[in-house]
Amino acid sequence: MASPLFNLVSQLYEFHYINEAKNWTEAQQYCREKHTDLVTVTNMKDMKRLINISAGYQSEAWIGLYYQTDGTRKWHWSQSEVKFNESETNWNTNEPNDATGVQNCGIIWKNLKWGDLSCNDHRYFLCYDENKTWTEAQSYCRENHTDLISGTKQIEDEEVKNEISHVGSNTYILTGLFRDTWRWSDGSSFSFRHWNKGFDYQARYDDELILIKENKTWEDALYYCRDHHHDLVTITNMEDQISVQQEAQFASTDHVWMGLHYAWSLDLWFWVSDEVVRYKNWASNEPMDDCDMSGAMETGGKHKWRKKRDSEKFNFICSK
Structure with a gap:
């Protein structure tokens, strides 16, 4: 583009x-x-x-x-002038934990303890008494007030404590805390973001991918995906790569199978979805192409692609 x-x-x-x-x-x-x-x-x-x-x-x-794509997620406050300080956090026990997948937005409970939650979940927030997603809440606060509440000083303010004293003990309230791997070209650390409505800035498509935490050979993984979902996952661009690697990080094996296979008789790598292999993310120093080889993604590090024997057993990712 x-x-x-x-x-x-x-x-x-x-x-x-x-x-x-x-x-x-x-x-x-x-x-x-x-x-x-x-x-x-x-x-x-x-x-x-x-x-x-x-x-x-x-x-x-x-x-x-x-x-x-290979960066570490970092926490920021929505108010860009408020710097996030790990030593001043008030995380609840075992938080943050990505309990239901990637959870990159912050919430507080009535006891002022912090937790992480999916940015797409609808929750109350300190600005307006209506359920909204994190990005909707941020937009509303910026348009009608200043911003989502940010920093420990604001969260522990007496007025804030009074506001949340009326909510249920198990109610989540959105704060201005979020994390991402987006960076500015000039190297500055400003946390200001102003995403267009409807744009998935987390670059995920949860509804189209599913990680199967079962160890199978490449062929068994292929048949499983086709029997229970749609197919083994195909990666055609950087956006696909980001989405798949965010699923892959929760795997229980060091690699996950993709729908990438080598046809020895044609000397050709191809996607089982019939997509042409244009975008590539191979690791360096990979072995020579050989029969009975398929493509797997690293579940850690830089999430590079590796050539693996079809008989090896890994978790795998299906498209729905």
Whole structure:
């Protein structure tokens, strides 16, 4: 995908709209060669300025935010000026725990203990008395107030304690705590995010993937997926890769089978879904192609693809 781009030329935050279509990497290189870097958006004031200078342009424009596929998730507060400090946390016992899958948003209970929850779950939040998802709550607070409550000082405020004293003991309340692996191109640590409504910034598609924690050979995994779901998973782009690796991290084996197989007679790797193998994420120093080989993804590290004998047994991921 190629898009126009924004760039930041100095610490005075002078923005420029570059009306040239480039992909993200090309845009970053252009900004670094001719200015300073792709734009870093630090607050709502920056957002309004970007909207003003892009008035009249209809297409999307690149900014300096990118997803680290092999990065570690880091916690942030929604209010970008409030820095997250691990030494000041108040996690409940065994939290955060990703109990039901990837849980990247923070909640508090009536006792002020913290927990993690899926950002797609609907919960009350400290701003408005209505169930919303985390991103909906953040948008509402920013449009009607300032932001979701952020930082231990605000959470432990007497007014906050009074507000949540009226809720049930098992009720979750959303806070401005979230984690992700998105980073700014210029290396800054600003936590400000302003996602478009409907955009899945976690890059997941839970409803289309399922991790099977059973150890099977590649062929048995293929038949299992086709009998119980749709097929062994296919990865055709970076977005697919991110989604699959987020499922893979919960596997009980060091690799998971994918729907990638080697046809020795044709000297060809192919996806069982008949998709052409264009996007690739092979590890370096892989063995030579050989018969009875299929593709598996690492469940840790950089989630690279490995060539494995079909007879080896791993967990696997099905598409629904």
